[in-house]
Amino acid sequence: MKQWLLDILQCPICRNDKLSLKTIEVNGDEIVWGVILCDACKRWFPIINSIPHMLPDEFRKNEDKEFAERVSKLLEGITLELRPPRYKISDDIR
Amino acid sequence: MVHVAPFEALSKRYDAWFESHFYAYLSELEAVRRCVGSPQLALEVGVGTGRFAGPLGISFGIDPSLKMLEVAHSRGINVVRGVAERLPFRDSAFDLVLMVTTICFIDDVEASFREARRVLRSGGRFLVGFIDSESLLGKRLKAMKDNPFYAEATLYSVKEVVDYLERAGFSVHEFLQTIFGSPEDLSAPEPIKQGFGEGSFVVVCAEA
Helix, strand or coil: CEHHHHHHECCCCCCCCCEEEEEEEEECCEEEEEEEEECCCCEEEEEECCEEECCCHHHCCHHHHHHHHHHHHHCCCEEECCCCCEEEECHHHC | CCCCHHHHHCHHHHHHHHHHCHHHHHHHHHHHHHHHCCCCCEEEECCCCCCCHHHHCCCEEEECCHHHHHHHHHCCCEEEECECCECCECCCCEEEEEEECCHHHCCCHHHHHHHHHHHEEEEEEEEEEEEECCCHHHHHHHHCCCCCCCCCCCCECHHHHHHHHHHCCCEEEEEEEECCCCHHHCCCCCCCEECCCCCCEEEEEEEC
């Protein structure tokens, strides 16, 4: 996804507009791997192979686990939990 | 969302339908094109492989099926994986929202229309293209229980779609129709006519 897409996205669950983006792999202006964080409800949404996944909780499946395992070491200070899909930020980078 | 499985497994076969029913596809595309105009920001809900968004110049697409989205992404569309009943887009973000042959696979059509209205700016256009359940093709598809795509589909009549649109706060402006014969027998694109009741494929143009 392009970075500017964030300007029109919102959390599909809590409707909050204030989303943060952590990029993992970028190719020009294209975010190939990354994670979108909802500042309000603390849900996280993966960007996998340039496609942001913004599904409601009940439809989130295996991709979450694979994604969290693959990127956990690359997201400093952020822990991605699976059920429910929420993130935590460690105190030292808050 | 319960209807994703056949699309995940058969995305290539789905895309091949457009090749083998080329004139039906071209007729549908032309009917939708006449209502699209040149919007700046447009979203296709249920974008699938991008068979409509691509040629219509629609920049944004959403679909729950990852396999289909990967194809749409390769066609240059900005895609998001998500569901129609909970769009991950901000209020008033778009000038135009489009759903083509999508409502038959949506769990909660009313919620999806409310969401379409929310993401449209005031005065923005909402186009719904679908197979009329009371048409020749509609009646035939209802009888095709062994088709992996349509066995799980719910077909709607024009009146039902208009009711859903009005309940979601849209005002309906125009109807276009096409595909007057059997889609596999066509040797040229079908004409596009105003109204509904004759053609199997209908586009309802509504305003937010």
